[in-house]
Amino acid sequence: xxxxxxxxQAREDLGLTQEDLAEKLEVSRQAVSKWELGxxxxxxxxxxxxxxVLGVSFPAxxxxxxDAGPEAPPKPPFxxxxxIVLLVLGVLVLSALLSAGLFTAxxxxxxxxxxxxxxxxxxxxxxxxxxxxxxxTDLGDGWNSFTAGERVLVLVTFEDSxxxxxNAVSLFxxxxxxxxxxxxxxxxxxxxGEGRDFALFAWDIxxxxxxxxxxxxxxGGNIRVTETLNVTAPxxxxxxxxxxxxxSLNTNEIHATAGDTGHFLLEAYGAPFAExxxxxxxxxxARVANTGTVFIEGEGEAVITASWKxxxxxxxxxxxxxxxxxxxxxxxxxxxxxxxxxxxGSSLVPPEYQPREEE
Numbered sequence: 001x002x003x004x005x006x007x008x009q010a011r012e013d014l015g016l017t018q019e020d021l022a023e024k025l026e027v028s029r030q031a032v033s034k035w036e037l038g039x040x041x042x043x044x045x046x047x048x049x050x051x052x053v054l055g056v057s058f059p060a061x062x063x064x065x066x067d068a069g070p071e072a073p074p075k076p077p078f079x080x081x082x083x084i085v086l087l088v089l090g091v092l093v094l095s096a097l098l099s100a101g102l103f104t105a106x107x108x109x110x111x112x113x114x115x116x117x118x119x120x121x122x123x124x125x126x127x128x129x130x131x132x133x134x135x136x137t138d139l140g141d142g143w144n145s146f147t148a149g150e151r152v153l154v155l156v157t158f159e160d161s162x163x164x165x166x167n168a169v170s171l172f173x174x175x176x177x178x179x180x181x182x183x184x185x186x187x188x189x190x191x192x193g194e195g196r197d198f199a200l201f202a203w204d205i206x207x208x209x210x211x212x213x214x215x216x217x218x219x220g221g222n223i224r225v226t227e228t229l230n231v232t233a234p235x236x237x238x239x240x241x242x243x244x245x246x247x248s249l250n251t252n253e254i255h256a257t258a259g260d261t262g263h264f265l266l267e268a269y270g271a272p273f274a275e276x277x278x279x280x281x282x283x284x285x286a287r288v289a290n291t292g293t294v295f296i297e298g299e300g301e302a303v304i305t306a307s308w309k310x311x312x313x314x315x316x317x318x319x320x321x322x323x324x325x326x327x328x329x330x331x332x333x334x335x336x337x338x339x340x341x342x343x344x345g346s347s348l349v350p351p352e353y354q355p356r357e358e359e
């Protein structure tokens with residue numbers, strides 16, 4: 001395996017995003033992306049850090065044996081001058097070769113070049129406010145947070161390949177929990193062209209947002225290259241109820257069925273959205289993301305805890321066996337609609353289940 005393959009496979013095995021790995025190494029996400037694409041090779045210092053963080057080892061270059069210099073006799077005879085002349089000539093030739101190699105290396109880029117990918121690729125996605133000031137949107141866990149109703153400038157940078165180039169750049173938004181084409185909405189599209197390596201969009205954040213933002217490079221030969229980011233914005237009524245010192249969740253209990261493939265959205269009141277920490281007492285029953293999104297994993301009970309400063313709030317998740325719920329055979333999906341579809345005002349209303357009648 002190449003260094004690029006080892007990095008990508010180890011990162012995915014650990015469940016890390018490129019952003020997670022970049023943060024641990026204190027490098028940019030674009031650097032990690034280029035390593036995994038083979039566009040550049042990590043420096044020796046970064047290779048050592050990668051081995052420690054990912055728990056892998058990279059192939060070491062073959063050790064170059066150092067030739068021991070010939071031992072000069074104290075008083076060589078006259079005929080030994082031939083050997084000395086040959087040795088001097090060999091040193092001169094070797095020095096010339098090393099000088100030529102060093103000159104070539106200094107003319108090359110500072111990183112080790114490898115063959116470029118055969119398809120164009122996204123080199124970065126950046127967010128700015130209307131005054132072109134950079135926005136700090138990263139929540140971790142692959143999520144980006146925005147303010148509902150604000151206008152955001154989205155800058156997409158990309159690189160053409162030797163065999164193809166980008167004709168246009170499109171932005172699509174798909175609500176979480178649907179992942180279907182009929183719910184996929186095109187936000188904007190911008191023509192590109194040979195020699196241009198960026199696209200700039202103005203995006204008005206909706207009042208309620210939780211979905212997948214797709215950056216699509218439309219290339220020649222009907223080739224599409226996609227990079228997906230998770231995006232969210234707290235609804236406006238959540239901000240109105242964020243009263244410092246009063247920390248609570250929108251519901252105290254969630255009922256679900258083993259096999260549910262959708263998710264539940266917990267909302268914390270009384271604290272800034274980005275400062276709340278979420279944990280699950282049993283991730284094998286229900287796991288929770290940094291956004292308060294709860295995913296059902298298996299039957300049983302788990303307690304989801306939201307923490308902010310010295311305050312905590314809890315929600316009990318009860319996952320019933322699939323066989324104990326009426327009408328669940330062959331249908332493990334949650335009700336259709338957006339994640340907020342089960343909410344009335346600010347309360348999450350769980351579905352009502354009826355126990356199976358004994359025959």
